[in-house]
Each structure stands twice: as structure tokens, then as C-alpha cells.
Amino acid sequence: MEMLDELQQLTAKTMEKVDVAKQYDTIRELGKGTYGRVDLAIHKVRGTKMALKFLRKKTTKQKSFLQEYCISRYLSACPYIIGMYDIAFETEEYYVFAQEYAVAGDLFDIIPPQVGLSEHTTKRCIYQVALALDYLHNRKLVHRDIKPENILIFDKECRKVKLSDFGMTRIAGTTEKRVSGTIPYTAPELCEMSKHSGFLVNHSIDVWAFGVLLFCMMTGNFPWEKALHLDSFYYEFLQWQRYKSAAIPSQWRRFSPHALKMFSKLLSIEPEKRCAIKDVFWYFGKTWLVNKDDSPTPDAKTNGDVFVQIKPPSLPFSGGEALSSNKTDTSPSLSFSSCSSYEDVPKENNANAMLGSTPIEICV
Incomplete structure (x- = not known):
């Protein structure tokens, strides 16, 4: 805490106003949002490619930028964890810092909607994310915004992956105001709080988001x-976790017993019962997906009754919206984050993509 305070004070004293055009050749815009934008640039003296993050002064306090x-x-x-250059400055409109450029974009770009990544690729990627989070947690910090957009990749096979975006990161044990809105990665104890309530920041928030991230990657x-x-999907999961005799929800039947056990530890309803990130390493030696021939039958523990199961909301192409002419409860966009101070970057390639109405699956 003291070291971070000293670093912030030193940065504030030494930060200068810079004419970006004189010191950098801007190649292209990597993304933009209400927070500002991210540009790919080349430092004219160093000759190094780097990502410049511009945070708009109108919406960002200097203290938040320095933090x-x-x-x-x-x-x-x-x-x-994404590398940083010793570069922080300001312009008339922005606070700016420079970080390592991830040539392959972010994890969201490579997750096939309604399909997911292979078990091998998922393990390779999520292992590196787990190491990053364990490093973070060992230093008493909580990321608070774990999602695919904040995991940067350097190749499509996820051989090199780095955690990024620490704008929401706080020291464990501090009290924060509840941010309005929820996303699929938000832990239930935060979803149930009022908009103006305060909450204690702890590692279990990241553990929950890590579990949801893993599910998204594999499905x-x-x-x-x-x-x-x-939410019917969450309620079904809740019943299954609380009453082990309840039917395994259909979207979870693809996972092996070892994987289901791992998810139960990561996604424990009670925050204090969630495991530490380091506890998942044991499961990397186990199989996570079952063969179709080995998966539980659709009527498992349903007493033979016919029931209707709505398929889980799918990951839309980034930048697209879930549209339906018949339903109002459309699937959420993965790039929507109501618990982040930043609006996510729209992906240009998929700007016109969209989803149809949620299909219904009849299980007997």
C-alpha cells in the first residue's frame, strides 16, 4: 500500500504534458469507448511498438489514472501480466500511459460462439490466467474485472497470454461502493446488493469470475x-448446487466429474467457501470434457417427466447485439460490462453480427 502510494506521488510529480505527434507515429486505433481510446503507436526514438491508452480527463480523475x-x-x-513501459504523460484532453502491444488481440476474439475452444487450448490459456491471478492475490490485490476482453493474447493458439486492465483493481479488504448493473461475471453477493451499498473487496470476487470465464471458454x-x-439458468444451477439430488442442468452435462467438482469450488454460492485460484492447478491433469457417449442422459434425475430447457445465452460476436422479434429477454453481449469504469472496445470485423432468438430444447 505504501509503495503504491509513493509510486503514485512520484508519477504525479514527474508527469509532463506531451505532444503525441512529435514523439509517436500512430499506426492505427486499437479500440475506443467512453473512457477514451487505445492506439497502436511507434515511439520515434526507441522505435518500439506500444499500445498507448488514452483516458479522457472529463471522465477520469487523475487519482484513478495514477492508480x-x-x-x-x-x-x-x-x-x-501485460508489460508496462515507464511512460506516463498527459495532453490537454487525456491522461496517457504506454503498455506492451498484444499482436493477436484479446481472448474474446478467438472464442467461437456456441462452440467454445478445445479443451487443450482452454487449459493452455486458463493456466496462464490462473498464474497471473495467483500472483495478484498473493500481493493482496483483487482484479475485479476478469473477462475475455481483459485477457490479451499474442498468438491464436494461446501459447502466450497476459492479464491486463487494472482500472478496477483494489487492495483486498478495502471497502468499495457498489457499482450499478451486473454482468454474467458478477458474483451473486454483489448482484443482490443495492446500488448504493458498500462491499468488502476480497479474492472470492475474482474466483467467481474466473469460473464463469472458464465456462465461457469451453462452451x-x-x-x-x-x-x-x-435468471432461470442461474436458479437451476443454484438448485443443483444446494441440493445435490437435483438434475444436472443440461449446459453442464458436457463436463466430466472432475471438472464439475472444480466448478463447484470456483462457483460456490457462499463466497467464503470458494477455493483459492491455486487450488485449480490440480485439475489440469484431469479430463474436463466427457465424450458424447459418456455424457449423462437428458432425463437424468428428472423422474421421467418432460421438461422444457431453454438453452443458455450464447456469446454473440463482439460488437453485435442479441436481437429477437419474439423475446424481450435477449442474450447479453459479452462485451457489455456494467461493473467496469470502461466501455469495452467494439470489434470492427464483427460489427454487423447478431443473434436470433433463444432456441428451446425439449428434454424427455
Whole structure:
């Protein structure tokens, strides 16, 4: 805490106003949002490609900028966390810092909607994310915004993956105001709080989001839209976790017993019962997906009754919206984040993609 405070104070004293055009050749815009934008640029003196993050002064306090920059620098020694350059400055409109450029984009770009990644690729990627989070948690920090868009990749096979975006990161044990809105990665204890309530920041928030992220990677679907009783997918999961005799929800039947056990530890309804990130490493030696011939039958533990199962909301192409002429409860966009201070970057290639109405699956 003291070291981060000192680093922020030092950065504030040494930060200068810079004419970007004089010191950098801007190649292209990597993304933009209400927070500002991210540009790919080449430093004219160093000749190095780097990502410049511009945070708009109108919407970002200097303290928040310094906090994100300094925490990012503090953590960047970890090989699984995005590297930082010793560059922070301001312009008339923006606060700016420079970080490592991830040539392949982010994890969201490579997750096939409604399909997911292979078990091998998922394990290779999520292992590096777990190492990054374990490093973070060992330093008493909580990321608070774990999602595919904040996991940067350097190749499509995920041989090199790094955690990024520490604008929401806080020291464990501090109290934060509840941010309005929820996304699929938001833990249930936060979803149930009022908009103006404060909450204690702890590692279990990241553990829950990590579990949801893992599900998304392997299925190309969200497990639920919001972790609230009113969400039918979450309620079904809740019943299954609380009453082990309940039927395994259809979207979870693809997972092996070992994987289901791992998910139960990551997605424990009670925060205090969630495992530490390091506890998942044991499961990497186990199979996570079952063969179709070995998967539980659709009527498992249903007493033979016919029931209707709505398929889980799918991951839309980034930048697209879930549209339906018949339903109002459309699937949420993975790039929508109501618990982040930043609006996610729209992906240009998929800007016109969209989803149809949620299909119904009849299980007997």
C-alpha cells in the first residue's frame, strides 16, 4: 500500500504534458469507448511498438489514472501480466500511459460462439490466467474485472497470454461502493446488493469470475445472464448446487466429474467457501470434457417427466447485439460490462453480427 502510494506521488510529480505527434507515429486505433481510446503507436526514438491508452480527463480523475498505471507497473514483473513501459504523460484532453502491444488481440476474439475452444487450448490459456491471478492475490490485490476482453493474447493458439486492465483493481479488504448493473461475471453477493451499498473487496470476487470465464471458454455460452434467482439458468444451477439430488442442468452435462467438482469450488454460492485460484492447478491433469457417449442422459434425475430447457445465452460476436422479434429477454453481449469504469472496445470485423432468438430444447 505504501509503495503504491509513493509510486503514485512520484508519477504525479514527474508527469509532463506531451505532444503525441512529435514523439509517436500512430499506426492505427486499437479500440475506443467512453473512457477514451487505445492506439497502436511507434515511439520515434526507441522505435518500439506500444499500445498507448488514452483516458479522457472529463471522465477520469487523475487519482484513478495514477492508480491504474502504478498498479499495472507494480504487477508487470509477472510474465503472465501485460508489460508496462515507464511512460506516463498527459495532453490537454487525456491522461496517457504506454503498455506492451498484444499482436493477436484479446481472448474474446478467438472464442467461437456456441462452440467454445478445445479443451487443450482452454487449459493452455486458463493456466496462464490462473498464474497471473495467483500472483495478484498473493500481493493482496483483487482484479475485479476478469473477462475475455481483459485477457490479451499474442498468438491464436494461446501459447502466450497476459492479464491486463487494472482500472478496477483494489487492495483486498478495502471497502468499495457498489457499482450499478451486473454482468454474467458478477458474483451473486454483489448482484443482490443495492446500488448504493458498500462491499468488502476480497479474492472470492475474482474466483467467481474466473469460473464463469472458464465456462465461457469451453462452451462459447454464458452460464447465465445474471447470478440472480430471477435468471432461470442461474436458479437451476443454484438448485443443483444446494441440493445435490437435483438434475444436472443440461449446459453442464458436457463436463466430466472432475471438472464439475472444480466448478463447484470456483462457483460456490457462499463466497467464503470458494477455493483459492491455486487450488485449480490440480485439475489440469484431469479430463474436463466427457465424450458424447459418456455424457449423462437428458432425463437424468428428472423422474421421467418432460421438461422444457431453454438453452443458455450464447456469446454473440463482439460488437453485435442479441436481437429477437419474439423475446424481450435477449442474450447479453459479452462485451457489455456494467461493473467496469470502461466501455469495452467494439470489434470492427464483427460489427454487423447478431443473434436470433433463444432456441428451446425439449428434454424427455
